[in-house]
Amino acid sequence: xxxxxLDYVMVSPDLRAEAAPIWRIWHPLDDPxxxxxxxxxxxxxxxxxxxxxxxxxxx
Numbered sequence: 001x002x003x004x005x006l007d008y009v010m011v012s013p014d015l016r017a018e019a020a021p022i023w024r025i026w027h028p029l030d031d032p033x034x035x036x037x038x039x040x041x042x043x044x045x046x047x048x049x050x051x052x053x054x055x056x057x058x059x
Contacts, residue, residue: 009055019057026052 011021020055026043028044028051035041 022056024054
């Protein structure tokens with residue numbers, strides 16, 4: 001499969017330095033948790049043309 005990152009999460013430099021962000025690309029073939037969860041894996045594979053990108057911030 002072809003892999004390309006086209007989505008972005010914009011976080012200010014100050015917030016990035018203080019909040020220790022944890023990035024995640026919800027790619028069902030690269031993320032072991034997504035792959036092992038059949039309902040999530042199938043939903044991500046049949047969804048629109050991109051996978052979600054999320055960031056957790058310790059605020």
